[in-house]
Amino acid sequence: MPLPPSSLRKQALDKDLKKIVALEAVSHQGGLRLLPLGLSLVFLVLVWVLADWSTTAGTGVVVAAAVIGGYMALNIGANDVANNMAPAVGARALSMGGALLVAAIFEAGGALIAGADVVSTVSKGIIDPAAVGDRGTFVALMMAALLGAALWLNLATWLEAPVSTTHSIVGGVLGAGLAAAGMQAANWPVLGAIAASWVVSPMLGGIGAALMLVLLDQLILQADDRVAAARRWVPVVVAITAAAFAAYLIQKGLSKVWKPPLWVLLALVGGVFAATLGTVSRLVARQAPRLENTKKAVGTLFTAPLIVAAALLSFAHGANDVANAIGPLAAVVAAMQGVAGAKVAVPGWIMLIGAAGISVGLALFGPRMIRMVGEKITRLNPVRAFCVALSAAVTVLIASALGLPVSSTHIAVGAVFGVGLAREWHAHRGGHIRRQARLNRAARAAAAQEQAEDAADGWLPGLAPDPSEDPAVLRKAAKRRLVRRRHLLAIAAAWLITVPLSALIGALIFLVMVRLVPGL
Template sequence: MDTPPINQWKTLDKDLGRIGRLELATQYVARPLVAPGVALAFVVVVAIAAAVFSGGSPDRLLVIAAAVFGAYTALNIGANDVANNMGPAVGANALTMGGALLIAAICETAGALIAGGDVVNTISGGIVAPEALGDGRDFVWAMMAALLASALWLNLAIWLGAPVSTTHSIVGGVMGAGIAAAGFMAVNWPTMGRIAGSWVISPVMGGVIAAAFLAFIKPRMIYATDKIAAARRWAPVLVGIMAGAFAAYLALKGLSRLVRIDLGTALLIGAAVGACTWASSVPVVRRQSIGLENRKKSLKKLFALPLVISAALLSFAHGANDVANAVGPLAAIVDALGDGHADASVQIPLWVMMIGAAGISFGLLLFGPRLIRLVGSEITRLNAVRAFCVALSAAITVILASALGLPVSSTHIAVGAVFGVGFYREWHAERRARAPGLVKGKEVAPEERTRRKLVRRSHMLTVAAAWVVTVPLTALLAGGLFVALRLIAG
């Protein structure tokens, strides 16, 4: 048999190579479309479910449209808000991105379905008086406009890379739609004033508390001569404080559906859980610290597991509380279409709650990684100890705000805590550099110290600007959408 020439298949090989490159290019182009495609499929499934659960209602189309808007809002809440809970743990390398997404999806869904509020103020905490919207149809258009406006703003904020408050987004939407429907007198302006005040209060409280814990840890553990002995003494105390804070946080904010607990009782529960956790952590930390070297890196291992647990608990509490931002207006629409008028509060049906829970989880899995990276690593560099301070600050700040009667945003608290840790690191590094005049054995000039910033100012300006415009922008957008929807409906 004759041997075929070496180049006999050369032309065919070139053609196959071109086809292979074309397939790779197609896959590269199509990859960004996968997440929007899955999100669209979820919205379609929600529309079908709404059609089934609305039965033979004459307003079935309105219920379906409201469910679609609610699903869209829930997707954006998952993509935006959950980054604040998981970002520090991922940035500190205590969790991989995949592990964070899985834990958050499970805990968010569990929080929404187990402890999600069964009663929600349909006018978003008294922003607009229900009687001002008298006509049932106007109420429906107002709630739909509020949902769509908040979702559109959240979508834009995600694209810009700005973690904003979903609570403030929906509040701004309800306010704007209420003004368009019934005028400025329909709005409860004292409540709006307190919410505006929380723009400053939330991040400042979160940042100060996180920085205070880092300031406590550095001299007692990080710069201690015997770091392992210091860790055996102080790590159980800090873990106990964390456990107590989260126990009080969940008792106060996350379990309202199961049992009503006042602030004093929640603090007692937190104190008891904290004491028990401290006592049980002492032998655990002692075992974990055996064989560890006397250096900073060893301390990070002791805080990794508490950091993961705190991220999971924050996600559970977020699912329990913020799911109402997506499904509260939807539940109000379903209730109004059922009895023809707007009530001060409504029961959220299970199928509506499931839309919110599933939407938050899908939004997180499909679009969450970008903001998780921003919060976890692009504002300032986090390790397990710093991220632990951020998570602990989030829980304690919510408890303090509840005690003071201040309306705060979990988003603003968490991001403020990250900035607080970063700015404390800057101050501390500058203080150390000035005192001995040395950093890692090298002389550092003042201008060089000025250049070495540990917090990215560009992110700070972007986030601050997005926070400031959230309520007025969503209000204007919702007002315009309300007018458009009412005109379309005739």
């Protein structure tokens, strides 16, 4: 029976309404995707205004360089800063919003308080200004390096590849420098030291995180009374974290206004350690009676230390990697003021651009990379994530204190892989597998007893063999991989192409700039 015309009109109207709703949903999603882009453009306009207001020498060139530096800072926040908060988010210790807030505060603090020492290495140590020639060539070199590195980072972030911003800017400076003045312009000893740090830093981060995980596993997680062990050792771990942060802040952050002698420094750090130890001991003691004697329950005690360690890592990253955005910019400003070959102080407005750009980039574009590093390489819980964050933070802090522009990406990702490989090593020893087998046998024994009681006449057949007791199954389980190798290979490939590709882009941009603007 055919439908009446009114029913046909109603069906057609319903279809049209569904299409309109779907179109509105797509438009809304598209608008949300365009919102970060619009806000980033607003930030770059503000950078333009700030640079124009803050400089008088070579205003046009400085403003252009400042906008490029702000663009680079946005990309650092989007790609590199995500590694700092990824462990805390992956372990569910922080929500995404909380992680973004903590990172923004401490990244900006590290950049503004302790970032200047590393800036001189990036802007003056890779390419010798005296070998470049005239001022215009040097300025074009630094601007090309910044833009080339920023473009590669933008592409890598879009591809969800956690690459090194330090690799990017070093490659950009090197490529543009070679295009400008040939092989003699590069400071090869400095580049050799930086290249060595790229190999050493992920190894140090991974080894430190793995050893820390093994230590905490033996001291707390494998103890018969895990709660008592946690009451004894968690305050010590938190106190060590607080003492490390205090030592760096006093040595580097306050060095411009106060340089205490060694005994005063040790006394202050010791005071921070003692105060933290006492405070955390009371907090843990208050929480301990409500905890079960399980790894998961005891692991919740590491939530607060993990947040502290993640904040420490963000501070360290802000101090170390802000140089990647503002180092070449500081060199351009110095060159336009006629002091390109001398070591000059970094103006406050340049530091502000770097600090704000990193924070804004993280807030607008960082969540995707946070999920990548925190969830897709290996499974993290508060204990493992704490080991990752603290090991990476200490390594980056040491590098920043030495003025060595290491890759925080290499360190953080190396620490994540170190924790995952430590988990595999523990599984290969069979400890986890044997414990699971014992639990399976206990469950089977309880089930067998229950079935025996229900089958008193004895006709019930025996239970099937427990596969967890089969030696072949145990060997196969022992070889299981708790680290996703495909991510390791993809990340390693991205690391390998970053320097040559950013160098190539920087060189091409430099050649285009000097051809289009010969009087720069």
